[in-house]
Amino acid sequence: MNSKNWIRFAKFGAPVIAALALGLITAKTVSADAAIVIKNDGLCGMPGSDADGNIIFGGIGQVATEVENNNKVMVKCKGTGITNLSGKGESFDSFFCGIITPGGAFVLTTDSHATVSASGAGTLTCTYKK
Numbered sequence: 001m002n003s004k005n006w007i008r009f010a011k012f013g014a015p016v017i018a019a020l021a022l023g024l025i026t027a028k029t030v031s032a033d034a035a036i037v038i039k040n041d042g043l044c045g046m047p048g049s050d051a052d053g054n055i056i057f058g059g060i061g062q063v064a065t066e067v068e069n070n071n072k073v074m075v076k077c078k079g080t081g082i083t084n085l086s087g088k089g090e091s092f093d094s095f096f097c098g099i100i101t102p103g104g105a106f107v108l109t110t111d112s113h114a115t116v117s118a119s120g121a122g123t124l125t126c127t128y129k130k
Contacts, residue, residue, distance in 0.1 A: 035069040048083035082122035097126035
C-alpha cells in the first residue's frame with residue numbers, strides 16, 4: 001500500500017527559530033523481526049538553503065529507502081530541483097526531523113543529515129528509535 005510521506009524539520013538558533021519547514025513522514029506497520037527495506041514509496045519535504053547558507057524548506061523529494069531493523073528506523077529521501085540560493089553545496093546536521101508512526105504517534109529526532117548541491121540535488125536521512 002503506497003502512502004504519502006512527509007518530513008518535518010527545523011533548525012533552531014539562539015534565541016529565535018532560524019528556519020522552519022513543515023512536513024511529515026508516515027511510517028508503515030512492519031514486523032519487528034528481520035530488517036525490512038522499502039524503496040521508492042512516497043514523498044518527503046526536503047531541506048534547502050537560503051542565500052546565506054541557512055536551512056530552509058527546499059521542496060519535495062521522493063522517499064528512496066526506508067529501513068527498519070528491530071527498533072531502529074532510517075528514512076532516506078532524494079530530490080532534484082531543491083532550492084539552494086547560496087550558489088554552493090550545503091550540508092546540514094542534527095536538525096529536528098519528525099515522523100508519524102503507523103500508530104499515529106509523533107516521533108521527533110535530531111539524528112538527521114541533509115545535503116543540497118549547488119545545482120539543487122538533495123539528500124536527507126532521518127533516523128529514530130521506536
